[in-house]
Amino acid sequence: MSLTEEVLSQLPGNVLEGLRRADSILASLRNGNTPVPQVVTENQNHLDAVEWDVIICGGTLGILIGCALAVQGFKVALLERGILRGREQEWNISRKELAVLRELDLLTDEELATSIVTEYNPARVSFQGGTEVWVEDVLNIGVDPGYLLETLKQKFLKLGGNLFENTPFIDVIVHPNGVKINQQFTARLLLDAMGHFSPITQQARQGKKPDALCLVVGSCAQGFSENTTGDLLLSFTNLQNQCQYFWEAFPAKDGRTTYLFTYLDAEPQRLTLENLFDEYLRLLPEYQDIKINQLKFQRALFGFFPTYRQSPLQTPWNRILPIGDSSGSQSPLSFGGFGAMIRHLRRLTIGITEALQTQQLSAQALALLQPYQPSLSVTWLFQKAMSVKLNQTIPPTQINHLLSVVFAQMEKLGTPVLKPFLQDIVQFPALTQTLLKTGLSHPLVVANILPQVGLFNLFDWLLHYSNLGIYAALFSLSPILEPFIKSLSPTQQYYWHRWLDAWKFGSGSDYE
Template sequence: MSITEEVLAKIPGSPLEGLRRVDALWKALREETIPVPNVVDTCGSDLDSVDWDIVICGGTLGILIGAALVRKGWRVTLIERGILKGREQEWNISRQELNTFIELGLLSEEELENAIATQFNPVRVSFSEGADIFVKDVLNTGVNPVYLLEKLKQFFLENGGNLIENTPFENVVIHPNGVCVNRSITARLMLDAMGYFSPVVQQARQGKKPDGVCLVVGTCAKGFTQNESGDLIASFTPIQKQCQYFWEAFPARDGRTTYLFTYLDADRDRFSLETLFDDYFKLLPEYQNIELDQLEFVRALFGFFPCYRQSPLKLEWDRILAIGDSSGSQSPLSFGGFGAMVRHLKRLTNGIDEALQSEMLNYSALSLLQPYQPNLSVTWLFQRSMSVGMNQKATPDQINQLLVAVFAEMQQLGEPVLKPFLQDVVQFIPLSQTLLKTGISHPGLVLKIIPHVGIFALLDWMLHYFNLAVFSALYAIAQHFKPPLSPTQQYVWNRWVDAWQYGSGNDYVGY
């Protein structure tokens, strides 16, 4: 019996079975054997009637936008394949970001405080042989998903929303005047909030392999002697199995959550999640300075998150918009679906509201709601520099040495540079300062990046870096330019301004 089998057998809920189901999907993804679904169709004739303004498919993150849209007065129905409820494991986020729920009128201040399960400071950034860096108020708040989703669910229903549970999405037919989901639910617009493996997204991508994957395993356990602070990213081992291992740790209501994650490609010879879990249990005692037999494991956590350079995803169908994890709008570094959804919640709510008011529901108009964002695209090079190809040669400490150097320079530049980056917000001036200082102080390390990531990846990155500067300038100009426009033109202009703001990281307000 492996160490993973031994430990997971003691955790309620048969997590080993679930792990092996996810592993089978990971294997099918690597071997390109996942069938491409055919769930989206079109019809040239109008629907006889349209019952709803919006139908949302997928409730876990869909309820966030659903509650915001009923608050705007729209008729919304939401379908969820199971019962709409949150998981036991907290969602970690920065406290200031949660004010979005108050600003949108979805939660009272008291309800928001009740949704917070844990708060702690500081969080640490640590790499082998480098000095530890400590920062405050970054991903230091654990939200109770059970409470949060229940409150949003109640708000949604009390404000006229319609919830259909235990109803999986089957298909959608697009008509000139609306969509018909599961042959019975008609609406003007469909929002796809079904996550990474949404059948709509799978059909749109036509079986394309992801450009990168993040594998994650972890547990929540009781018995840790130190549980007052967290680790945002930590590494203490060299490259092994053609991967660099990274760790996260956060205090939780019922113990301490620790994750092991790594960035890699979807090569068919990559190892399984169960293999990664074996390494997790072997390395956890050294990471947290505690023996396994001193811990009582409460939950097992595991998954893999594919990402594509062609993101956010622009669907080529009218009247369907991908949101949340379906859209791929989260960073290829953090894969923070909840955090990304909260960050874009106001933008999406206002944009969808305007689209419905001005009947801007064709694919080209909706694609403006998931625009190209250069501040996300530049992070692709960072992910690439933190991963190793299956047949690529790299010195064992290459990635750790690079990260030690980069984060040391960011720390010297101060929190205005360090904290936005740690919250997945890349801005042109802080990025330029970091690159310049790192290049001057560590030219040898920088030169190693070029053969590691490849010249074409570097040239592609330079284009996104240039666009980051352009978007920053355009957003600054747009603040002083209010052209007189028709409602249709105003919709397009507002989406451009949103793209420039979020694509340059100027939505960051000093969280």
Template sequence: MNPVGELLEMLPPPMRSNLQQADQRWQQLRQGQSRAIPQVVQESRTPLATVDWDVVVCGGTLGVIIGTALAQRGWRVLILERGILRGRDQEWNISRAELAVFVELGLLTEAQLQTAIASEFNPNRIQFLGGSAVWVKDVLNVGVDPVFLLDTLKTRFLAVGGHLQEQTTFSQVVVHPNGVAIQTNTTLITARLMLDVMGHFSPVVAQARNGQQPAGVCLVVGTCAQGLPHRDTGDLLVSLTPIQDHCQYFWEAFPARDGRTTYMFTYGDLHPQRPSLQKLFADYWQRLPEYQETDLANIQILRALFGMFPSYVDSPLNFPWARILPIGDSSGSQSPLSFGGFGALIRHLRRLDAGIHEALSADMLTCEALKGLQPYQPNLSATWLFQESMRAPGDRNLDPQQINQLLQIVFQEMAQLGDPVLKPFLQDIVQFPALTQTLFRISLRHPQLTPKILGHVGLGVLLKWFPHYINLGVYHELQRLIPLLAFASQRLSPQQRYVWHRRFDSWIYGSGLDILIASSLNVRRPLIASSHTK
């Protein structure tokens, strides 16, 4: 049997069929086979006679986090979950400092947060074929146990008056002037606001994107396994090979509570020749012994892990309807470089908790008003260039060492500039001063790199990227005005204040400064918006 056949045989049948389904979806995407666009959202001009809930959260995985925050503020919140609301067995990696928001918002006690942390290690390595290692501390070095986390939040959610309907599937929604009517497999539910937390493949997102294809994908395969040589350190970004078959592979490895997690991932476009997830698994399996310096015979697989993460230039997503807001993976607000959607929500949790609360309080639930909760962020848009430059084109050959050499130089230079430059980047945050310093240093010390990058990504991509870079600088300056404007905005109506608060949030988060402000001011919630409860 071939290696991937052997690996697939080891997987429990439901996981094998999930992998085959994911591969089928990926095949349809890269072969341009259009799927029927679901029509699950409709609009009506007739007001609803009664509205039973303030917020209905569709999808419980990350939905329970925002659902609990809103229920704690006194809103009537219902979560609908298609299956049973339970976290997956595989840990989510994040940094300890980012997790503080759970305690800050009163979602977890300090003791519960400690129990949720299943593993912690330091440092993490970054290294590219032929280059020397850069080591970094306190980035993605904590593994959170999703089973405990979601179970504890579910208990908290119910304790603060939230309602949960499991095995209840969202099927469609009608948007009325005063609320939404959500049809599930069992019943019709009315609410002022619906949160779509149904993930990347939410039917509401598919309708809003209207057949638009992702501009890039990140393909990930891996395992959590026992029998690998024990190591107390992790790998954040490591390459072992040059570009082969139009793919540059990267590796990640994290010590986990019950073994060691290893991932192999690659960035791609929708070129029809891109490999299937099963082919990636075969490559992963073949290279794992070299990467972890062991024999396959020593390894006992606990779980196989895989994912196909689409990313759209037009992100975060704004829905064209009132009263529906995407949260979590459905919103496309995580970096195109990362598959850390849990981390992305946690970083934006203060903003979303305060912002949704303010939207409900001021009745700002129109399509235009909700756009303020998923605003344009130059910090996110500027990251596109990095995905393009870490991706081997599907339709032409590059120097096989091009991506390794580029990354080797960039990371060595960022390491020289120190943690304030290196760390935010590794946490999916791009800041204007750090990026500018890096660009200057690289163009002075490695002038040969610019024409190479230009040849790789193309002038068009660079020209499209440049306005986001300028906007990053503009947002960086605009956020300095916030204390003054926030003082002046106190005289405005709640609706006008809502609009200004969303602007302030977009400047802070859009310039990547949320990470600094949250940690240095040790702010209690919310960052900007009014803190009154209902």
């Protein structure tokens, strides 16, 4: 029996079986034999009646936008395949990011305070052979998903929202005046919040393999002697199994959470999640300076996150809008999930409200709610620099050395440069300063990385980098454009507001 089998077999809930089930899905995805669902069809006949303004499929994170739209006065229904409840493991985020829950009137001050169950400072960024960088107020808040989702659920119901639990999404028919879901539920608009493996998303992507994957495993355990700081991005080993291993650690309400993750392509020969869990348990004692038998494991964590260059996803159908992980609106360096949804929650609430009010529900109009964002696209080169191809040979210390140099330069440039990047937000001035300082002080490091990432990826990145600067310049014009936009019709305003949003988020200017 392997150490992974021994540890996971002691936990309740058939965790080992779940891990192997996830590996089976991963293998199917890597081999390109995942069947393409056919869950979306179109019908040119009008529906006799449309009951709701919005139906949301996927309740775990869909409740956030569902509650926000209910506050705006829309008739909203939420379909959840099981019981709508949060997981035990906290969601880590920054306190400032949570402010949107108050701004949209989703939580009271007291409820927001109650949802926060852990808080720590500072957090560390460190790579083998480099200096440690410490930051404060980044992913240092642990939110209790159980309390948060139950509170939002009750508010949603009080506002007149309809919740259908144990109601999995089966199919949807798109009509000229609405959508019909599961041959039963009708609405003007369908929001797909079913995540990375949404059948709607799978049909829209037509079985395309991911361009990259992030594999993550971890646990929450008790027994650590030190549990007052965190790690945001840490590596203490060189390349192993053709992967660079990265670690995160956060204090939790019932122990300490530690993650091991790695970025790689979707080749079938790559590590499985069970392989990575073996590595996690092998290296955890060295990482946390503790013996495995001193730990009492509370739960195990594992998953994989597919990422596509063609993101955010824009579906070909009218009246269907993917949101959150269904849309791929997070960078290839991010796990997505709660943090990505929170970042876009206000933008989506306002945009969907305007779309419904002005009847802008065509595929073309809704595509503006998930626009091209250079701030996301430029991170593909970073993903390439933090991973290595299956049969590629590079010095085993190269990735660690590169990251050590880059983060040392960002630390010198200060918090305005360092903190946005650690929160998955890339801005043109900060990126330009970092590139210039790194290139001038360590030209060989930059030169060595070019063969690793390849010329195609470099030229592709240069295009997105240029657009990042253009979007920043365009967004700077928004104060001048506002009086003009206010003079337009509501329909024209919808389009201008979406362009302003695209420039704002596409340039990372949403970071305050």
